[in-house]
Amino acid sequence: MGVVFVLGGLVILCFIMILYQQKNRDKQLITDNPILTIPTQTSSKAVIISTFGMLSEHKCYRWGYKGVKLISVVLDKEKIYLSFGKGEHVKHVSIYHEMVRENDLKEVCQKFLYETGVVVNIENN
Amino acid sequence: MLSQTKNTPTGIMDANTTRKKHIIFVGGFSLPFAYILSFLFEGRVLYSILDHFEIYFPGYIFAAIVAHFLGLFACGWFLKSQIIIQRVRFISIIICFLMTLPFLFLPSVFWRIGLIISGFSSGCLMTTLGYYLKKYIWKKHRLKIVADILICSNLLMIIIYCVDLYVSTFVGLFLSLLCLLGGMIFLCLLIREPQFIVEEASKTVNTYGVKQPLQILFVFVIIITINSGLMYQVINPQFNHLPDIVTLYWAIPYIIALAIMRYLPSDTKRSPFLYIALIMLMSAFVGFILLEHNVTGYLIINTLMLGSFGVFDLFWWSVLGDMLEYTTNPSKVFGIGLSANVLGVLVGGALGYLANQHEFSKTEITVLALVVLCITTLLLPVLNRQLVLLLKSHTYLEAYNQMAEFQQTKMIQETIGIEMLTNREKEVLEQILSGKTNHMIAQKLSITESTVKTHAGNIYSKYEVNTRAELISTLWLGRQS
Numbered sequence: 001m002g003v004v005f006v007l008g009g010l011v012i013l014c015f016i017m018i019l020y021q022q023k024n025r026d027k028q029l030i031t032d033n034p035i036l037t038i039p040t041q042t043s044s045k046a047v048i049i050s051t052f053g054m055l056s057e058h059k060c061y062r063w064g065y066k067g068v069k070l071i072s073v074v075l076d077k078e079k080i081y082l083s084f085g086k087g088e089h090v091k092h093v094s095i096y097h098e099m100v101r102e103n104d105l106k107e108v109c110q111k112f113l114y115e116t117g118v119v120v121n122i123e124n125n
Numbered sequence: 126m127l128s129q130t131k132n133t134p135t136g137i138m139d140a141n142t143t144r145k146k147h148i149i150f151v152g153g154f155s156l157p158f159a160y161i162l163s164f165l166f167e168g169r170v171l172y173s174i175l176d177h178f179e180i181y182f183p184g185y186i187f188a189a190i191v192a193h194f195l196g197l198f199a200c201g202w203f204l205k206s207q208i209i210i211q212r213v214r215f216i217s218i219i220i221c222f223l224m225t226l227p228f229l230f231l232p233s234v235f236w237r238i239g240l241i242i243s244g245f246s247s248g249c250l251m252t253t254l255g256y257y258l259k260k261y262i263w264k265k266h267r268l269k270i271v272a273d274i275l276i277c278s279n280l281l282m283i284i285i286y287c288v289d290l291y292v293s294t295f296v297g298l299f300l301s302l303l304c305l306l307g308g309m310i311f312l313c314l315l316i317r318e319p320q321f322i323v324e325e326a327s328k329t330v331n332t333y334g335v336k337q338p339l340q341i342l343f344v345f346v347i348i349i350t351i352n353s354g355l356m357y358q359v360i361n362p363q364f365n366h367l368p369d370i371v372t373l374y375w376a377i378p379y380i381i382a383l384a385i386m387r388y389l390p391s392d393t394k395r396s397p398f399l400y401i402a403l404i405m406l407m408s409a410f411v412g413f414i415l416l417e418h419n420v421t422g423y424l425i426i427n428t429l430m431l432g433s434f435g436v437f438d439l440f441w442w443s444v445l446g447d448m449l450e451y452t453t454n455p456s457k458v459f460g461i462g463l464s465a466n467v468l469g470v471l472v473g474g475a476l477g478y479l480a481n482q483h484e485f486s487k488t489e490i491t492v493l494a495l496v497v498l499c500i501t502t503l504l505l506p507v508l509n510r511q512l513v514l515l516l517k518s519h520t521y522l523e524a525y526n527q528m529a530e531f532q533q534t535k536m537i538q539e540t541i542g543i544e545m546l547t548n549r550e551k552e553v554l555e556q557i558l559s560g561k562t563n564h565m566i567a568q569k570l571s572i573t574e575s576t577v578k579t580h581a582g583n584i585y586s587k588y589e590v591n592t593r594a595e596l597i598s599t600l601w602l603g604r605q606s
Contacts, residue, residue, distance in 0.1 A: 025575070032573045051549070052579065064583060117547035 026062050030055045035111045038097055051115040070116050076123040146321045151273045153311035154254055156304040159281035161247050164301045169286050173294040178232050185237045189244035196248020197464035201457030210256045217250035218309045228298055255459025259449040263323050267446030272387035272439055279376045286372045335451040338511040345504050346441050346465035351497050354473015359490050360413055364423045378428040382435025402436035405429045410494040414487045545587045553580040
């Protein structure tokens with residue numbers, strides 16, 4: 001009986017380790033392929049928007065994986081608006097980007113198109 | 126033997142020179158292999174010597190086979206340069222020779238140690254065959270060459286067994302040792318002739334393609350040779366009361382099967398023979414239950430069993446020989462492939478030992494063997510598919526490498542599906558189609574290997590394939606149609 005519990009515990013532990021490993025892999029993938037890095041004032045870790053997802057201090061969103069797609073990207077003077085999801089389940093995220101120069105905005109737009117195939121919509125309001 | 130004219134770096138090789146090369150090559154490997162079969166690898170000569178002195182150490186014999194497996198599996202990882210391979214080959218033969226010499230004298234601790242060390246050395250020795258096959262033998266001749274090696278080594282083994290049975294065990298051992306020395310002499314003759322070296326294959330080697338087929342082949346060989354181990358532990362002992370017929374006839378069906386497969390016309394489909402061999406093996410185990418353990422029973426069971434092993438052995442030895450084309454480390458690929466055979470025998474032997482300990486009935490043993498064969502039957506189409514994909518992608522890359530640069534660019538642009546992929550994915554696909562590994566792509570595009578794999582995975586899912594080989598095959602066939 002004890003052996004069953006030990007084996008069961010080992011299986012659960014392996015499962016947790018696999019999930020943890022997957023999460024770490026996602027984070028590394030996002031960090032290695034940044035499109036836009038936004039420093040935050042509240043913490044030392046920046047927000048990274050990447051080919052493969054988005055990473056902040058508390059959250060990691062992955063797209064281009066298991067059917068989840070980056071649907072649209074909108075840029076205005078202050079914020080970047082991202083929509084991603086699968087089917088009817090779509091998530092909307094907006095972040096202050098702190099980009100001032102037009103060239104920076106254009107570079108980010110080109111990177112999005114090149115890496116993700118998504119055309120960035122720039123709003124000038 | 127073969128008689129064909131081939132171009133070499135130093136000129137035209139006439140039929141006589143080719144024949145001479147093949148004789149030397151076959152001699153160089155069949156002689157040491159005969160030593161392994163007749164003595165080291167649970168050979169009759171070894172058991173005869175142990176019986177002569179009435180000693181028995183099954184643990185050390187088992188350890189020697191494990192050491193042989195380790196030598197085959199591990200050595201190839203370190204054999205990368207020509208000089209190292211040649212030295213390893215010579216040193217291995219010398220070690221095997223020195224470690225076997227104590228068996229000519231009274232039992233001592235050197236017997237036990239010698240078995241294990243020579244087990245490992247002989248494994249290292251056999252891995253070098255991969256290197257020499259690639260260097261000296263054209264790809265389309267390799268099946269015939271490995272068949273000749275297997276046939277000659279088994280014929281020599283029969284001769285040694287006859288000497289052991291009818292003349293003297295120690296003369297049999299002496300002949301085994303002579304085989305080792307003979308192998309060394311033939312090797313010296315081989316490397317003395319630079320004109321024997323064939324032209325190198327295309328510089329851009331499809332290095333990524335061999336891993337998955339080799340893994341499946343590894344599993345396939347282990348499972349099939351479990352039956353070989355069962356045969357040694359369970360079936361053969363039932364016929365120990367027929368020493369003459371066992372000595373003379375045991376390897377004959379194996380040699381005949383090899384010869385049939387070797388001399389088939391080259392355009393004959395060989396895959397049906399694998400299924401025939403599976404049926405033969407099943408029938409052998411069924412015959413083990415139903416037939417008497419007399420001469421007739423032995424002839425039938427042994428013919429079916431060893432005949433099927435001959436077909437399987439030549440199949441996977443020749444597949445390994447073909448795979449050498451797709452790797453920069455042929456010793457490693459060949460060593461891993463051969464180690465699967467030894468591992469299967471070990472596993473089968475362990476199962477057979479347990480079956481004997483628990484006094485399994487013949488029916489129970491046959492059921493066990495049939496279960497193993499059913500698994501093999503399921504694996505065979507999977508293995509065939511992987512090998513076909515490997516061949517298709519290699520055909521593509523060979524054709525691609527022979528094109529002019531502007532033709533290569535044009536072909537890739539035509540092949541890439543424009544709407545489906547992002548620009549980055551198209552970049553990665555272009556590198557995949559030119560035959561680069563993930564590591565090479567990562568270096569070229571200044572991204573991580575993990576990123577390359579992720580992009581490649583996305584590309585595969587968009588084209589609804591699972592592997593690089595399938596992708597190339599799909600695009601290549603699509604372009605041709």
